[in-house]
Amino acid sequence: MEHNDTPNTNQHEQPEAREVESTPRTAPLIYVASLSDYNNGELHGRWIDARLPVDEIHEKIIAMLAASQDPGAEEYAIHDYEGFYQFRVGEYDRIETVHAIAEGIQEHGEPYAAFVDLVGTEDASLDTFEDCYRGTYPTLTAFVDQFVDDMGWQQEIEKFGQRTGLGPYLSIDYSDLEMALRTEWDVIDGEAGVHIFTR
Incomplete structure (x- = not known):
């Protein structure tokens, strides 16, 4: 499982950002698994595209849990992920947070993942990224x-x-x-x- 002082430039315009192509090797995906199955020694889960609307992601998670052999399957965790570059997705990260990061990666690639890793999920947004990113x-x-x-x-x-x-x-x-x-x-x-x- 992958758990895994500049010189004063105020008098001049800062250089225009130049972005190198950094298309992710794969779309940002998360593998969501049933915790009750996992605790019983069974692997039951599914890969979900984290760029999907949050409601749709939740629907897919509910459907995954409903398909479990364990009738009491209600809880889940993110047990794997791909396409997030160096950013580490936590087992219990909120779906809304993971979705927002996936959207940023979809738009900006690796630089956005690096930014989230740098400032943390609470302070990361597309607006703050665009304000800080220089290329x-x-x-x-x-x-x-x-x-x-x-x-x-x-x-x-x-x-x-x-x-x-x-x-x-x-x-x-x-x-x-x-x-x-x-x-x-x-x-x-x-x-x-x-x-x-x-x-």
């Missing part, structure tokens, strides 16, 4: 390169260097900038690359 990049270095380019810092340094004659002595410390970004922003490693979130 997915192959590496943090690739993001920093794009960040510097979007902010126009290299061009400003070159202009200043030309005016002052200090050009040969001026450069951006990309290594320190990466460290600053990791300190002030959330950088989550994933299958598709690194997911960047502001706090």
Whole structure:
């Protein structure tokens, strides 16, 4: 069973989010099982698409329990899941919560799963995700390169260097900038690359 300080950028527009393709290997699915059957040593349950409307998911769970050989089958638990990336679905997570996460994954893929894992199910929503998400990049270095380019810092340094004659002595410390970004922003490693979130 799978239980399983950036530089001040206020004066500039932040770089546009760039999202790397991260289609889930499978749709977000949950395996819901009858607890009474499980406690009696029997496996009785069914896989359900967590993207379905909540009412429909509950109907499928009720139908699964009704089909049990145990006439007293009334309780259930989520005993397995697929398509949620690194997010761990709990045995007794509310169906409404699991459904909301599945919808976010359907729309945004792995980055949304990483976001929920980062902030927790109580604080996660599509709105907060869209406010915080800055994109997915192959590496943090690739993001920093794009960040510097979007902010126009290299061009400003070159202009200043030309005016002052200090050009040969001026450069951006990309290594320190990466460290600053990791300190002030959330950088989550994933299958598709690194997911960047502001706090």
